[in-house]
Amino acid sequence: MANKLISQMGLPLPIANVFAARSIITAKDALSIPESDLMALLDLGRDQVASAVARISEITCPPYQTVLSLMEDRRTSGCHGGRLPTLLKGLDEALGGGIPPGLLTELVGPSGIGKTQFCLKLSLIAALPTCYGGLNGRVIYIDTESKFSSRRIIEIGENSFPQIFQTEGMAQEMAGRIVVLRPASLSEFTQSLEKIKLSLIQREVNLLIIDSMAGLISGNPRENESCTRGSRQQPLGWTLSFLKSVAEFSRIPIVVTNQVRGQSTEAFHYPFEGLGGNDNVTSERLESHLVAALGIQWAHAVTIRLVLEAHSGQRYIKVAKSPYSPPLAFPFIVDSSGIVPLSDDGIELTGQEISTIRFQVQPI
Amino acid sequence: MEISCLPISASHRAKLLSAGYTTLSSLSSVSPPQLSRDLNVALQEAVDILKVSSESCRVEVQDGAVEFCKGAQTAWDMLSEEQALRHISTGSGDLDSILGGGIHCKEVTEIGGVPGIGKTQLGIQLAINVQIPYDFGGLGGKAIYIDTEGSFMAERAYQIAEASILDTFDNFGCQLKEIPEKLKAESFLANIFYFRICSYTEQIALINYLDQFLVEHKDVKIVIIDSVTFHFRQDFDDLALRTRVLGGMSQKLMNLAKKFSLSVVLMNQVTTKFTEGSFHLTLALGDSWSHSCTNRVILYWNGNDRYAYLDKSPYLRPASVHFSVTGKGIRDATSQCKRVRMM
Numbered sequence: 033m034a035n036k037l038i039s040q041m042g043l044p045l046p047i048a049n050v051f052a053a054r055s056i057i058t059a060k061d062a063l064s065i066p067e068s069d070l071m072a073l074l075d076l077g078r079d080q081v082a083s084a085v086a087r088i089s090e091i092t093c094p095p096y097q098t099v100l101s102l103m104e105d106r107r108t109s110g111c112h113g114g115r116l117p118t119l120l121k122g123l124d125e126a127l128g129g130g131i132p133p134g135l136l137t138e139l140v141g142p143s144g145i146g147k148t149q150f151c152l153k154l155s156l157i158a159a160l161p162t163c164y165g166g167l168n169g170r171v172i173y174i175d176t177e178s179k180f181s182s183r184r185i186i187e188i189g190e191n192s193f194p195q196i197f198q199t200e201g202m203a204q205e206m207a208g209r210i211v212v213l214r215p216a217s218l219s220e221f222t223q224s225l226e227k228i229k230l231s232l233i234q235r236e237v238n239l240l241i242i243d244s245m246a247g248l249i250s251g252n253p254r255e256n257e258s259c260t261r262g263s264r265q266q267p268l269g270w271t272l273s274f275l276k277s278v279a280e281f282s283r284i285p286i287v288v289t290n291q292v293r294g295q296s297t298e299a300f301h302y303p304f305e306g307l308g309g310n311d312n313v314t315s316e317r318l319e320s321h322l323v324a325a326l327g328i329q330w331a332h333a334v335t336i337r338l339v340l341e342a343h344s345g346q347r348y349i350k351v352a353k354s355p356y357s358p359p360l361a362f363p364f365i366v367d368s369s370g371i372v373p374l375s376d377d378g379i380e381l382t383g384q385e386i387s388t389i390r391f392q393v394q395p396i
Numbered sequence: 397m398e399i400s401c402l403p404i405s406a407s408h409r410a411k412l413l414s415a416g417y418t419t420l421s422s423l424s425s426v427s428p429p430q431l432s433r434d435l436n437v438a439l440q441e442a443v444d445i446l447k448v449s450s451e452s453c454r455v456e457v458q459d460g461a462v463e464f465c466k467g468a469q470t471a472w473d474m475l476s477e478e479q480a481l482r483h484i485s486t487g488s489g490d491l492d493s494i495l496g497g498g499i500h501c502k503e504v505t506e507i508g509g510v511p512g513i514g515k516t517q518l519g520i521q522l523a524i525n526v527q528i529p530y531d532f533g534g535l536g537g538k539a540i541y542i543d544t545e546g547s548f549m550a551e552r553a554y555q556i557a558e559a560s561i562l563d564t565f566d567n568f569g570c571q572l573k574e575i576p577e578k579l580k581a582e583s584f585l586a587n588i589f590y591f592r593i594c595s596y597t598e599q600i601a602l603i604n605y606l607d608q609f610l611v612e613h614k615d616v617k618i619v620i621i622d623s624v625t626f627h628f629r630q631d632f633d634d635l636a637l638r639t640r641v642l643g644g645m646s647q648k649l650m651n652l653a654k655k656f657s658l659s660v661v662l663m664n665q666v667t668t669k670f671t672e673g674s675f676h677l678t679l680a681l682g683d684s685w686s687h688s689c690t691n692r693v694i695l696y697w698n699g700n701d702r703y704a705y706l707d708k709s710p711y712l713r714p715a716s717v718h719f720s721v722t723g724k725g726i727r728d729a730t731s732q733c734k735r736v737r738m739m
Contacts (some may be wrong), residue, residue: 045682059601060595063600069640075407075447077405078448080443085604094592094593094598096540099550099585099588100582100583103550104549128433128549135547269516270630273627273630276546300677302678302705328666330496332545332666352512355548355549355552356549356551358723383697383700384699384700387569
């Protein structure tokens, strides 16, 4: 939409010529300049510029939909409305059927907690035929840290869905639907994303998994000369917009994993909160050692955040951010059939506890 | 006022100055054919120039009240207008009271907070509450929801709509069987116009286009942009240009609010700023943007509770209040409702 050509918008010919003469070719060029600057640049009167900008805006503006038709569209697009069930019953209920399409869902947690295991199970579910609750489509798995293990996927498949995997050739077909990409750097990653965008519609891809995002952004010494916040935002910002537009455009679920890092300073506060919270500050410093990587901009951009953590000898998957679900935590374990829930009822957590990440190693 | 301040094209301005017309008074007594001869331009262009210059200052006398310039209003008229306008309830009585009754029409309100605090929830609640019929204390208007981040979920809007309708009827003591067709949750959803924006160009284009859209849909009473920050945070390299574009956008939004008597609600994200030796949380888009909204509300965590702080208002004092996000939407902190799960 932003790259629509002004020459094709039906402006009066003299005006269109003036725009072209000043190298204002696309809608983006025209709308990025304030109107008073445009008047000076193009040497046109106020009314002419106003009507030209109004016409360009009308054409560039996306169409609207009422929320009622939006809901009806979602209901009719496939079972569960195109959502990917996680087969963790309580979690699926909380998310309204499963991981929703068209949005970024983030899995964040300390290393070794089970994020990759969860992703492997999700890829398998997406590949399964619909009669077994799957999405019957291909999966693209972007593996940046070489954690994908095909042997493990077959093992999960054999233990979770024995009736499918006993059948001759099914294992090969299921595993054949999962396409694994291994970009070595951020630029390779963006190139592969560009290629995927083209094939998303053609090849019936139903799920995109990126494992992990943090490794890609922070582990690039060549591209970030100094690893300060400023230079890290640029590749992140661009990748974010691109991922969101891919999600929107292809209407498939996109799952991204993220790492955690230690927090060196105390939690940030607003200036108006003053010094009243001194007690809270010290207790926060002792407990919340870990935060999700990639910063607050990333935290704003993901729509659903699932936090995996371990404490009191138990692992939990928590719905930390979601426009739809209550703040629930579900205990789970990891065994030969992947992630297995220990209970279908979630524990409701209040307040900021839902976003804290704890990692206490289980005694053997 | 000088010729150099007139909104005409640069070449016309240059011709006026070189022909000796330096002030507006010199233009007030000249006729179009004479001007076109002096400037050596077409007659129609001369007529346009004279029209622009005469619009720039005009003295009108109306009903005994002398207006010093076009578009001015006395403070008394403004007060009577304001008192006649209703406010949009946020769903939480405590939050409404620190806002002076709710979200005001004809004003731009900015709502900011960390991710997950409930900005989108508040936006959806407002889009539903604006539709509460006039007889039940609402505005009976429609809503425009501009989604830049893709976090809007129609199912959640349905949930909030159902709960809001039931609560309104409870407050007014009606029986459930008496709910007419137009007050079903589906018709509430049909009155929310949803736009999905994927780049800042589309955002600017849409705000320009709203002028025309609102003329066609006069019963829209709230425009919600969730969030106004997203596309401006990553795609802009030239920060000076970004400030100018944002300034133009905020001006247009204020004009829309005043012209169509609706309220504009903008959601903003949070960033960290280094002041006075430590990092503080602050709303994104910089200092110049922070001047462009009439009201500002910041949602934040206090321990395990959600609080809202009125940071900026022309006549209300800053205050904090505790609220909660429940299955029914935004409610007071004391309500005990658990989230209803959709089957």
